[in-house]
Amino acid sequence: MPVMSAAAPLPSTWTIRLESPEDTALIEALNADSFGPGRFAKSAYRLREGVDPVAALNFVAVEDGVLRGSVRFWPIRIGGEELLLLGPLAVQPGQRGRGIGIALMQAGIAAAHRGPWPAILLVGDEPYYAKVGFSRLPPGRMKFPGPVDPKRILGLSLQSGSLLNLSGQVRRARIDHPVCADGAALD
Numbered sequence: 001m002p003v004m005s006a007a008a009p010l011p012s013t014w015t016i017r018l019e020s021p022e023d024t025a026l027i028e029a030l031n032a033d034s035f036g037p038g039r040f041a042k043s044a045y046r047l048r049e050g051v052d053p054v055a056a057l058n059f060v061a062v063e064d065g066v067l068r069g070s071v072r073f074w075p076i077r078i079g080g081e082e083l084l085l086l087g088p089l090a091v092q093p094g095q096r097g098r099g100i101g102i103a104l105m106q107a108g109i110a111a112a113h114r115g116p117w118p119a120i121l122l123v124g125d126e127p128y129y130a131k132v133g134f135s136r137l138p139p140g141r142m143k144f145p146g147p148v149d150p151k152r153i154l155g156l157s158l159q160s161g162s163l164l165n166l167s168g169q170v171r172r173a174r175i176d177h178p179v180c181a182d183g184a185a186l187d
Contacts, residue, residue, distance in 0.1 A: 014063035016107045026067040046145040050179040059107045061100045071104040075173035086122040105132045118162035141167040
């Protein structure tokens with residue numbers, strides 16, 4: 001009986017491109033499907049509230065005209081330093097494991113290297129995000145607005161040594177759209 005060898009992986013058929021305004025509703029639906037309504041209670045969302053993401057760093061994965069994933073980056077501040085916050089990173093549940101999330105992050109990180117930011121932070125699972133260079137930051141050095149498991153605070157230096165002495169309260173870098181306490185836009 002002949003020995004069957006494992007099939008070669010299929011080449012990716014999706015493309016990564018910058019997010020466009022037409023993608024907004026699809027991205028919101030993807031995030032709702034991926035993270036549910038509880039996402040709004042997370043500390044990372046407090047930092048995004050009323051703030052526009054950095055348009056030049058927001059990417060989507062599209063396959064046959066279908067949005068498969070997205071990643072966004074947001075400006076944050078620690079002391080006098082402006083950094084980036086990665087997230088949400090979302091991939092359609094049935095499409096996970098194909099490398100879409102990694103490719104989205106790689107595109108965003110490459111674009112961020114061309115900007116003025118010294119580093120990127122995120123709250124997430126180290127084994128996954130380590131694949132693109134993130135590592136756990138020393139506990140207690142950075143305080144997020146609200147509870148965050150210190151073991152899930154990860155960073156990636158875009159400029160050599162930028163995370164070595166960084167510490168303090170993580171805040172929004174600016175407010176683009178005033179919001180009230182419950183998140184509704186103020187008129």
